[in-house]
Amino acid sequence: xxxxxxxxxxxxxxxxxxxxxxxxxxxxxxxxxxxxxxxxxxxxxxxxxxxxxxxxxxxxxxxxxxxxxxxxxxxxxxxxxxxxxxxxxxxxxxxx
Ligand code: FES
Numbered sequence: 001x002x003x004x005x006x007x008x009x010x011x012x013x014x015x016x017x018x019x020x021x022x023x024x025x026x027x028x029x030x031x032x033x034x035x036x037x038x039x040x041x042x043x044x045x046x047x048x049x050x051x052x053x054x055x056x057x058x059x060x061x062x063x064x065x066x067x068x069x070x071x072x073x074x075x076x077x078x079x080x081x082x083x084x085x086x087x088x089x090x091x092x093x094x095x096x
Pocket of ligand 1: 016017018024025026027059060061062063064065067068069071
């Protein structure tokens with residue numbers, strides 16, 4: 001095993017989990033998780049935070065009904081019901 005320091009100051013984990021059979025999931029069509037993840041990635045790049053902030057796709061975060069869900073690490077903020085309109089505010093906090 002090789003160890004080295006984490007290169008990112010912050011990571012945003014965005015649930016893009018997909019479920020079939022009518023079960024609610026952030027990544028299901030119309031739920032917005034995939035679009036949120038892409039919007040965050042785009043905004044992070046646009047703000048010049050690439051390399052400092054990582055936007056990572058996540059599996060289920062266990063709050064499916066409240067999704068799309070995301071959390072920022074470190075920082076301890078859990079974000080639920082996130083929409084594209086929230087992206088600028090999220091990215092602004094990532095710059096801090
Ligand atoms: S599918 Fe996103 S929290 Fe469960």
